[in-house]
Amino acid sequence: MMDRRQWIRAAGLAGVAAAAPSPLSPSLSALTQRGAAPGPLGLPRARNLIFFALDGTGFEDLATASHFSERVLGRPFFFREFLRRGASSGAMFTHSLTAVVTDSAAASTAWSTGRKVVNGALCMYPDGRPLRPILDLAREAGRATGLATTTRITHATPAGWIARVADRDQEDDIALQYLEFQPEVLLGGGAAHFLARSRRDRRDLVAEFRARGYDVVRSRRELLNSAGDRILGLFTDGTSHVPYEIDRRFQGVDTPSLAEMAGAALARLQEAPRGFVLQVEAGRIDHANHENDPGGMIWEWMAADETLRLLVDFVDRTPGTLLFVAADHDTGGGTVYGFGDNYLSSTPALLTVQRQRMSLQRFRSRLGRNPDLALLPEAVREFLGFDPTPDQVERMGRVLKGEASFGHPTAHSGDLNSLAAVLWEIPKGRVDRPNLAFSTGNHTAGTVPVALYGTGLTPAPLGVVDNTQLFSWMLEALGLSFSNPEMSEAEALEILARRGEEGEPRFRHPFD
Ligand SMILES: [Zn+2]
Structure with missing residues (x-):
C-alpha cells in the first residue's frame, strides 16, 4: 500500500511537478474555494x-x-x-x-x-x-x-x-x-x-x-x-x-x-x-x-x-x-438502526437512552482505573440505565484496567470508545440498550x-x-x-x- 508521502509524489504534488494535473483535483479541488459558489x-x-x-x-x-x-x-x-x-x-x-x-x-x-x-x-x-x-x-x-x-x-x-x-x-x-x-x-x-x-x-x-x-x-x-x-x-x-x-x-x-x-x-x-x-x-x-x-x-x-x-x-x-x-x-x-420484526424494537430501544443519567466520561472517571468488578453492574444500572450481562462486566473490567480494547478505539478517546463498544451492544433478544451505533471515534466527511x-x-x-x-x-x-x-x-x-x-x-x- 502506498503511504501518504508516496501518494503525494505519485500525484505530482511535490516539487516542480505540482503544476501537472493531479488525481486529487476531481476529488477535492472541484468543490474547493470558488468552485461551489452559487x-x-x-x-x-x-x-x-x-x-x-x-x-x-x-x-x-x-x-x-x-x-x-x-x-x-x-x-x-x-x-x-x-x-x-x-x-x-x-x-x-x-x-x-x-x-x-x-x-x-x-x-x-x-x-x-x-x-x-x-x-x-x-x-x-x-x-x-x-x-x-x-x-x-x-x-x-x-x-x-x-x-x-x-x-x-x-x-x-x-x-x-x-x-x-x-x-x-x-x-x-x-x-x-x-x-x-x-x-x-x-x-x-x-x-x-x-x-x-x-x-x-x-x-x-x-x-x-x-x-x-x-x-x-x-x-x-x-x-x-x-x-x-x-x-x-x-x-x-x-x-x-x-x-x-x-x-x-x-x-x-x-x-x-x-x-x-x-x-x-x-x-x-x-x-x-x-x-x-x-x-x-x-x-x-x-x-x-x-x-x-x-x-x-x-x-x-x-x-x-x-x-x-x-x-x-x-x-x-x-x-x-x-x-x-x-x-x-x-x-x-x-446512527439509530432498526431492529426487531418490522423494526418495531427500534423505538423502545431509543427510549432506554432516557435512563442514562451521566456522561460516559464522568462515569469512566468515577470508576477509576481499578474498580471492584462486583460494583460495576450497580454502577451501570444507576448511571447508564440498564443491566449489563456478566460478559459485558468482565470486558468492561478489562477495558478499565487498560488490558483490552474493543470496537474502533481512536487515539482521541480510546478507552471510552472501547467502553462504549462493550456497553452499547445489544445482546440477542434484549431491547433495553440504546440502538445507536457509532462508526468511528473521529470526524467524518459527511454533509x-x-x-x-x-x-x-x-x-x-x-x-x-x-x-x-x-x-x-x-x-x-x-x-x-x-x-x-x-x-x-x-x-x-x-x-x-x-x-x-x-x-x-x-x-x-x-x-x-
Ligand atoms: Zn468541530
Whole structure:
C-alpha cells in the first residue's frame, strides 16, 4: 500500500511537478474555494447577525435528537418548528483544503474567511499568510461582536472568528488576540489561558480584561447577576470545557446552560448602536460523539434545541436580525438502526437512552482505573440505565484496567470508545440498550445541516453548498464586500511536503 508521502509524489504534488494535473483535483479541488459558489442569495440587509454553530453533528444526529425529544420526552423538537416558521435549509460539504475530513479549526476558518485551510490552522495558510476573519470585518463596519460556547473559549470554533494562528493549540496566543481584539462578549470554559499562573508568559489576562472595562465572571450566579456591558465569562478552571449537559441536568453540576450564555450575550449586544455579530456554539455534541456516548450526545442536542428556541424568539422580536445555523462537520458517524420484526424494537430501544443519567466520561472517571468488578453492574444500572450481562462486566473490567480494547478505539478517546463498544451492544433478544451505533471515534466527511432564518428572508431551499459559501452570505447580509487571498490544495501540500509534514497527521489534541 502506498503511504501518504508516496501518494503525494505519485500525484505530482511535490516539487516542480505540482503544476501537472493531479488525481486529487476531481476529488477535492472541484468543490474547493470558488468552485461551489452559487452566488448571492438575495439576502436582506441585516443589522444583527447570529451564527449558531453545532459542533460535530450531522443529519443522523438531527433525526436521533428529534425522535428523542418528541417520542421519549414528549416535547416538540424546536428545530422542526424552526423549519415550519420559514427557515431556509440545506446541506453543506465540509472538507478542508487538504483533507476530505475537516477539523473544527479549518471548518471555522472556512465560515469566517471564505477560504479553506489545512486542518489545525486558524485563519492562516501554511506559508504564514493570515486571512481576515468575519468578526474583524464586522467590527470595522461598526458592529459589536461576541462569542459564546460550551467549549473552552479559546477552542477552535470560536477562535476561528478572531484569531490568526498557525496551530489551534496556541491557545495562550488566542487569548491574547482576544484581549487585543476586545469583543464585547466572551463566554465559555477554560480559564487556564487567561491566568498568570498557567500562562507561559505569566501575564494576568483577567486583570488586563478588567482594566479594559470587562466584568469577569466565573460562575453561573455571577453571570446571571452581572450588570457589565462588556463581559468575559470563564466557567471552568484549567483547560476544562463547560461540563456536559447530561451532567449539568442530572448530576447537579453547577454551570450556566448554553441558553443562559446566549441570553446573557444577546442582552448586552442588543444595545449596540450599529448592530452586532455573535457566534454561539453548541461545542460539545462533538465531544460526546468522539466518545461514542449516546446520552451525552442527545442531551447536548437538547440543550442546543433549547438555545435555538431562544435565538429564534430573539430574531422574531428584533427586526433586522439574521440567524445562521450550521454544523461544522459530523463526528462519530452515529446512527439509530432498526431492529426487531418490522423494526418495531427500534423505538423502545431509543427510549432506554432516557435512563442514562451521566456522561460516559464522568462515569469512566468515577470508576477509576481499578474498580471492584462486583460494583460495576450497580454502577451501570444507576448511571447508564440498564443491566449489563456478566460478559459485558468482565470486558468492561478489562477495558478499565487498560488490558483490552474493543470496537474502533481512536487515539482521541480510546478507552471510552472501547467502553462504549462493550456497553452499547445489544445482546440477542434484549431491547433495553440504546440502538445507536457509532462508526468511528473521529470526524467524518459527511454533509451536515445548514439553515438561515430572519426578517425579510424568503424561505428557499439552499441546496447543497460548500462551507466557504457561508462567508459570502454573511458578507452579503452585512452589506460588505471582501475577498481573502487564495491558496490551492497543491500549493498547500507542496509547502507541507517541504516542511516534511506530509506524513501521518500529528496527533496533538484530545478533541479535534
Ligand atoms: Zn468541530
